[in-house]
Amino acid sequence: MGGKYETIALRREGDILELRIHHKGEAARWGLWGGLHRELGLAFAEIASDPDLRALILTGTGDRFCAEFDMEGEMPPPMSPAVWDVIFREGRSLLNNLLAIEVPVIAAVNGPAFIHAELAVLADIVLASDTAVFADKAHGVAGVVPGDGVHTIWPMLLGPNRGRYFLLTGQEIGAQEALALGIVGEVLPRDALLDRAWEHARAIAARPPLAMRYTRIALTTRLREQVARELGPGLMLEGMAVLAGQGN
Numbered sequence: 001m002g003g004k005y006e007t008i009a010l011r012r013e014g015d016i017l018e019l020r021i022h023h024k025g026e027a028a029r030w031g032l033w034g035g036l037h038r039e040l041g042l043a044f045a046e047i048a049s050d051p052d053l054r055a056l057i058l059t060g061t062g063d064r065f066c067a068e069f070d071m072e073g074e075m076p077p078p079m080s081p082a083v084w085d086v087i088f089r090e091g092r093s094l095l096n097n098l099l100a101i102e103v104p105v106i107a108a109v110n111g112p113a114f115i116h117a118e119l120a121v122l123a124d125i126v127l128a129s130d131t132a133v134f135a136d137k138a139h140g141v142a143g144v145v146p147g148d149g150v151h152t153i154w155p156m157l158l159g160p161n162r163g164r165y166f167l168l169t170g171q172e173i174g175a176q177e178a179l180a181l182g183i184v185g186e187v188l189p190r191d192a193l194l195d196r197a198w199e200h201a202r203a204i205a206a207r208p209p210l211a212m213r214y215t216r217i218a219l220t221t222r223l224r225e226q227v228a229r230e231l232g233p234g235l236m237l238e239g240m241a242v243l244a245g246q247g248n
Helices: 036-048 081-099 150-158 160-169 175-181 190-205 209-247
Strands: 008-013 016-021 055-059 105-109 125-129 186-188
Touching: 008 036, 016 036, 016 190, 036 081, 055 190, 081 209, 105 190, 125 175, 125 190, 150 160, 150 209, 175 186, 186 190
Parallel strands: 016 055, 055 105, 105 125, 125 186
Antiparallel strands: 008 016
């Protein structure tokens, strides 16, 4: 599975899979066209279809989870309904396929997560390094509608008022505050983070597999229902605003 992806490195030990996002082997950058936006949805779909998997670890590379865009990568073509249709399809695939994974997901947030941090905080167990910082720098403060799932996830985690403030201001939440707010479950030194994620994964993998699969399904029911209701309309609003802005 791993060789087909340019922005994802996969490491498997038995029935545990580690998925590490990266940019040419260094800290991940979010592509403006393709890249992680395309590949993560495909990888999540493959992982969701693996009957032998017991646990998934999601992490980043180096000292950042994903904190900036890839400005040197493939540029998107001029925006049009057909181009947005690709983004619309990939955006739904990204979250829906992550939530379709039926084994517990453990996130190890290894540093600042400013672009699509919601992918990490959707995990069942969220671990953060003491250098981690959470923010949404890709939408409100950039003049883009936060309609690709962040409008659902962050108000759910932070509460409606704090969630809206977070999305509109680009507010940064450090690791210790994230722990106090319940965004993450543990804060660790960065050099201990991945070992702790594997410790959790091995403990889960040692339990009855159907019990763990069904636990994941039970614990994500509300998330899947809310994302199913809100993701499509949110992406449509985001796309309409992007298309309308071209004439300005």
